[in-house]
Amino acid sequence: MSWKDYLTLHQAAHLEDFRTFLSIPSISAQPAHQDDVRRAALWLAARFKQAGFLQAEVLPTAGHPVVLAEYCPYPDKPTVLFYGHYDVQPADNPERWNSPPFEPTVVDGRIVARGASDMKGQVMAFLLAAESLIANGALELNVKALIEGEEEISSPSLPAFIEQNKERLRCDMIINGDSGQLSESTPLLGLGVRGICALEFDLVGPSHDLHSGTWGGGLQNPLHAMAELVASLHNPDGSVAVQGFYDDVEPLSPELRAWYKKIPWDEEAELKKLGLQEFYGEEGYSHWERTTGRPTLEVNGMWGGYTGPGGMTVIPSTAHAKITCRLVPHQNPEKIVMLVKAHLEKHLPRGVRLQVRTKEAGAFAFRMSADHPGCVAAREVLTELYGVPPVETMFGGSVPILGTLKQMLGHDPVSFGFGLEDELIHSPNEFFRLSSFEKGKQGYAMLLGRLAQ
Amino acid sequence: MSWKDYLTLHQAAHLEDFRTFLSIPSISAQPAHQDDVRRAALWLAARFKQAGFLQAEVLPTAGHPVVLAEYCPYPDKPTVLFYGHYDVQPADNPERWNSPPFEPTVVDGRIVARGASDMKGQVMAFLLAAESLIANGALELNVKALIEGEEEISSPSLPAFIEQNKERLRCDMIINGDSGQLSESTPLLGLGVRGICALEFDLVGPSHDLHSGTWGGGLQNPLHAMAELVASLHNPDGSVAVQGFYDDVEPLSPELRAWYKKIPWDEEAELKKLGLQEFYGEEGYSHWERTTGRPTLEVNGMWGGYTGPGGMTVIPSTAHAKITCRLVPHQNPEKIVMLVKAHLEKHLPRGVRLQVRTKEAGAFAFRMSADHPGCVAAREVLTELYGVPPVETMFGGSVPILGTLKQMLGHDPVSFGFGLEDELIHSPNEFFRLSSFEKGKQGYAMLLGRLAQ
Numbered sequence: 001m002s003w004k005d006y007l008t009l010h011q012a013a014h015l016e017d018f019r020t021f022l023s024i025p026s027i028s029a030q031p032a033h034q035d036d037v038r039r040a041a042l043w044l045a046a047r048f049k050q051a052g053f054l055q056a057e058v059l060p061t062a063g064h065p066v067v068l069a070e071y072c073p074y075p076d077k078p079t080v081l082f083y084g085h086y087d088v089q090p091a092d093n094p095e096r097w098n099s100p101p102f103e104p105t106v107v108d109g110r111i112v113a114r115g116a117s118d119m120k121g122q123v124m125a126f127l128l129a130a131e132s133l134i135a136n137g138a139l140e141l142n143v144k145a146l147i148e149g150e151e152e153i154s155s156p157s158l159p160a161f162i163e164q165n166k167e168r169l170r171c172d173m174i175i176n177g178d179s180g181q182l183s184e185s186t187p188l189l190g191l192g193v194r195g196i197c198a199l200e201f202d203l204v205g206p207s208h209d210l211h212s213g214t215w216g217g218g219l220q221n222p223l224h225a226m227a228e229l230v231a232s233l234h235n236p237d238g239s240v241a242v243q244g245f246y247d248d249v250e251p252l253s254p255e256l257r258a259w260y261k262k263i264p265w266d267e268e269a270e271l272k273k274l275g276l277q278e279f280y281g282e283e284g285y286s287h288w289e290r291t292t293g294r295p296t297l298e299v300n301g302m303w304g305g306y307t308g309p310g311g312m313t314v315i316p317s318t319a320h321a322k323i324t325c326r327l328v329p330h331q332n333p334e335k336i337v338m339l340v341k342a343h344l345e346k347h348l349p350r351g352v353r354l355q356v357r358t359k360e361a362g363a364f365a366f367r368m369s370a371d372h373p374g375c376v377a378a379r380e381v382l383t384e385l386y387g388v389p390p391v392e393t394m395f396g397g398s399v400p401i402l403g404t405l406k407q408m409l410g411h412d413p414v415s416f417g418f419g420l421e422d423e424l425i426h427s428p429n430e431f432f433r434l435s436s437f438e439k440g441k442q443g444y445a446m447l448l449g450r451l452a453q
Numbered sequence: 454m455s456w457k458d459y460l461t462l463h464q465a466a467h468l469e470d471f472r473t474f475l476s477i478p479s480i481s482a483q484p485a486h487q488d489d490v491r492r493a494a495l496w497l498a499a500r501f502k503q504a505g506f507l508q509a510e511v512l513p514t515a516g517h518p519v520v521l522a523e524y525c526p527y528p529d530k531p532t533v534l535f536y537g538h539y540d541v542q543p544a545d546n547p548e549r550w551n552s553p554p555f556e557p558t559v560v561d562g563r564i565v566a567r568g569a570s571d572m573k574g575q576v577m578a579f580l581l582a583a584e585s586l587i588a589n590g591a592l593e594l595n596v597k598a599l600i601e602g603e604e605e606i607s608s609p610s611l612p613a614f615i616e617q618n619k620e621r622l623r624c625d626m627i628i629n630g631d632s633g634q635l636s637e638s639t640p641l642l643g644l645g646v647r648g649i650c651a652l653e654f655d656l657v658g659p660s661h662d663l664h665s666g667t668w669g670g671g672l673q674n675p676l677h678a679m680a681e682l683v684a685s686l687h688n689p690d691g692s693v694a695v696q697g698f699y700d701d702v703e704p705l706s707p708e709l710r711a712w713y714k715k716i717p718w719d720e721e722a723e724l725k726k727l728g729l730q731e732f733y734g735e736e737g738y739s740h741w742e743r744t745t746g747r748p749t750l751e752v753n754g755m756w757g758g759y760t761g762p763g764g765m766t767v768i769p770s771t772a773h774a775k776i777t778c779r780l781v782p783h784q785n786p787e788k789i790v791m792l793v794k795a796h797l798e799k800h801l802p803r804g805v806r807l808q809v810r811t812k813e814a815g816a817f818a819f820r821m822s823a824d825h826p827g828c829v830a831a832r833e834v835l836t837e838l839y840g841v842p843p844v845e846t847m848f849g850g851s852v853p854i855l856g857t858l859k860q861m862l863g864h865d866p867v868s869f870g871f872g873l874e875d876e877l878i879h880s881p882n883e884f885f886r887l888s889s890f891e892k893g894k895q896g897y898a899m900l901l902g903r904l905a906q
Contacts, residue, residue, distance in 0.1 A: 194666065206729055207727055207729075209879065210727075210879075211850060211879050212751040212777060213646075213649070213848070213849050213850025213851050214744065214848070214849045214850050215744060216744065216749040216751045216777075216779050216849060217735060217743040217747060217748075217751075217779070217849070218734050218743050218744040219727070219732050219734070223683070223752040223755045224686075224687060224751075224752060227682075227683035227684040227752070228684045230680035231677075231680040231681045231683075233677075273660075274659040274660055274661075274663075274672070276672060276804065277806075278803065278804055279672050280671075280803050280804035281670050281671050281672065282670065287671050291667065291669065294670055296665075296669040296670035298665045298670075298677075298766075299674060299676040300665055300676075300758050300759050300764065300765060300766060300767050300768075300769075301757070301758035301759040301765070301769075302676045302679070302755065302757060302758060302772070303756040303757070303760045304754070305752065305753050305755060305756075305775070306775065307754045307756045308482075308483075308543065308545065309483070309484075310606055311606065311607070311651050311653075311775060312482070312542065312753060312775075312879065313753055313850075314754075314879055315751060315753070316753075319755070320760070322758070322759065322760075322764060324665060324669075324764065324766055326666055326670070350731065350733050351729065359763075359764075395667070396666050396668065396669060396670070396671075397664060397766075398666055
């Protein structure tokens with residue numbers, strides 16, 4: 001019996017296992033679900049054992065535990081490490097769900113449940129792929145699965161865990177399952193994500209709000225100062241005006257720019273979808289270059305004064321803003337925060353004081369070569385599985401774990417997952433396509449087979 | 454018993470009445486308080502009746518009602534009309550109040566409550582002054598009191614009300630109680646106020662909030678556009694950059710500038726009080742000129758995106774701002790709104806749409822002669838009450854009703870009130886000095902006596 005036949009034969013039982021996994025509300029963000037998170041880890045470790053993994057343990061961290069499963073019978077063969085997470089987003093507002101978030105329901109070829117697409121479906125698909133190979137004596141390389149329980153809360157405990165278990169996590173290649181495809185018919189090969197850093201600041205004027213009639217014209221209005229300062233952060237050509245911001249940025253190579261041109265982009269359709277007249281960004285760059293290849297500085301929130309209905313004639317005491325920057329390779333998130341801070345200080349308008357807060361940890365960008373052996377293997381498998389070659393792209397968002405894994409374990413993680421963009425992750429009625437579940441099992445089995453060659 | 458003895462005898466009871474008045478949250482700007490506004494009007498009319506006014510009614514307008522009280526027993530004597538308002542500013546951010554805004558609390562000779570200084574204290578003082586005279590048969594002229602409920606939202610319904618009740622409001626002199634003194638020891642004679650006009654606008658980008666990782670750099674962020682647009686409203690020299698803004702502004706005459714120099718101003722003390730390093734405004738003008746003699750444009754509120762705790766990586770769909778301009782004589786509020794709107798349209802950054810709302814009626818500035826008989830009487834009374842002659846000045850705020858009253862009833866309103874500048878009007882912890890309350894009762898009684906001569 002081939003691994004394919006094995007998967008076909010056990011299809012119904014495997015779907016039941018998936019439902020069982022989904023029915024455990026492993027919400028990492030909510031202390032009330034701490035025991036559920038642990039229960040999901042215990043269930044998953046047991047299921048890895050049942051799949052034939054030689055070891056599968058629930059290991060403690062400073063926060064929620066990690067599941068580490070190992071099938072490493074070959075001292076002389078390479079080792080692949082699969083990264084995933086078993087925790088899920090909260091499922092508040094149950095009234096907005098068509099079926100209870102932790103009672104998985106199959107409707108029209110979709111399984112609806114919190115965590116179905118992000119990413120229990122892909123963890124199960126990988127596990128079952130490995131099981132089908134082990135069951136047929138066809139898993140001809142070493143496999144480790146590192147499944148964490150804190151991804152949805154930014155993986156605070158994972159770096160220390162990896163550091164402490166470096167030897168045990170040693171591998172020759174990393175697969176990141178927390179990823180997706182472009183559509184049901186078109187595969188996707190992701191070659192990078194941007195990094196991120198964040199800061200907040202206040203501009204402080206008079207010690208209390210003042211009447212804008214009595215005082216207007218006589219002192220700096222913190223909202224005027226805020227506008228002037230925020231406006232100073234960008235140049236007329238759309239680039240970031242912070243001195244030194246681009247110092248560590250490598251120009252996009254002619255090869256990369258040629259590669260970018262191949263990413264599909266229907267500008268008219270996208271404008272219509274967003275109700276916009278035009279896209280706008282750094283001059284001289286295309287949309288994909290702007291949103292994935294170039295760094296940005298975006299104000300995510302800005303506020304001060306009276307914001308309620310009607311009018312209130314006030315000069316507010318303070319004004320506030322929150323900023324995030326998206327970074328490209330070689331930009332250091334801590335350095336960028338310092339540069340932005342220096343810009344704010346240097347361009348501070350008269351008559352206000354500046355208070356900067358930098359609470360959140362940043363992340364480096366991550367890019368890998370399209371020629372990386374893992375990418376080559378993924379491309380071949382995806383082409384066979386979908387009948388067309390994958391669209392190759394980078395992402396504008398940030399997946400901090402990629403940089404962490406690369407830095408700590410020394411390999412570029414290959415993103416290989418089966419989520420689709422419309423599957424309502426982080427929203428009510430999250431679902432995963434059963435067709436993606438099937439493709440996932442086959443895809444992981446094919447990838448493990450290909451990598452063993 | 455003299456009116457003075459009457460006031461002394463009833464001092465405690467009168468303070469209780471004041472507290473009762475202050476405890477009604479008559480916030481005209483917030484629809485949720487509509488019934489409270491009406492309740493304050495009913496209470497006030499009843500209290501005027503109790504004071505001996507021959508008529509006191511709550512009269513409807515298109516908005517909040519007007520209280521009209523009349524003591525007019527003398528067909529052959531002149532009539533004084535007192536103007537005031539019983540509505541108050543919102544009291545949001547209750548956590549910034551040391552005591553609940555509508556539970557009047559007396560601390561160190563001050564009564565703390567929303568509306569205490571602006572201006573329920575002065576309405577009560579006038580009412581009690583009239584009561585003390587009536588009780589002693591000493592009110593020897595006709596008195597009308599017009600107390601509106603929409604001053605804090607720019608009196609939208611009052612002009613129509615006056616137009617419809619012109620005959621009933623006929624008078625020979627007008628006293629505006631919505632005014633103040635310079636300090637506890639120095640009286641003030643106000644000879645003018647600035648006008649006002651207001652507008653709100655939205656900048657509209659994508660049809661829904663977007664992830665700033667996925668989209669950042671690829672489209673105009675409405676917050677960036679807002680900063681750029683608001684920054685464009687002022688020139689580096691502190692003047693307003695709106696084309697045509699100063700077209701109708703008369704230069705300050707040498708006489709007026711000389712007069713301005715006589716207004717006391719302790720810059721160091723004022724900076725200390727406000728926790729500021731420096732004052733800032735239009736180059737070439739003094740503080741009093743900037744805040745009372747020159748027009749301004751101030752942003753009173755500006756907001757968009759995520760403003761809660763922590764981070765949220767969003768490019769918001771919209772950004773918002775509220776603007777008011779303070780005007781000097783000859784500037785037409787409607788014209789200024791049109792000029793600001795034209796500026797916003799002309800300087801609109803790429804990639805966003807502009808929506809302007811102009812809900813509130815504006816007001817012309819008002820200035821009157823220091824030789825007006827009402828000013829002469831006020832000067833005499835204040836000199837007697839404080840032991841020193843009043844400082845004569847103009848105000849930066851707006852009392853739209855002054856222009857309206859003058860235009861519709863044919864008399865220059867004499868400003869005669871007892872608020873002090875530090876009483877946190879429009880801010881948390883607004884208060885009124887009990888000493889001002891006493892001076893107010895006496896001052897109004899003396900003024901009515903003086904005007905009857």
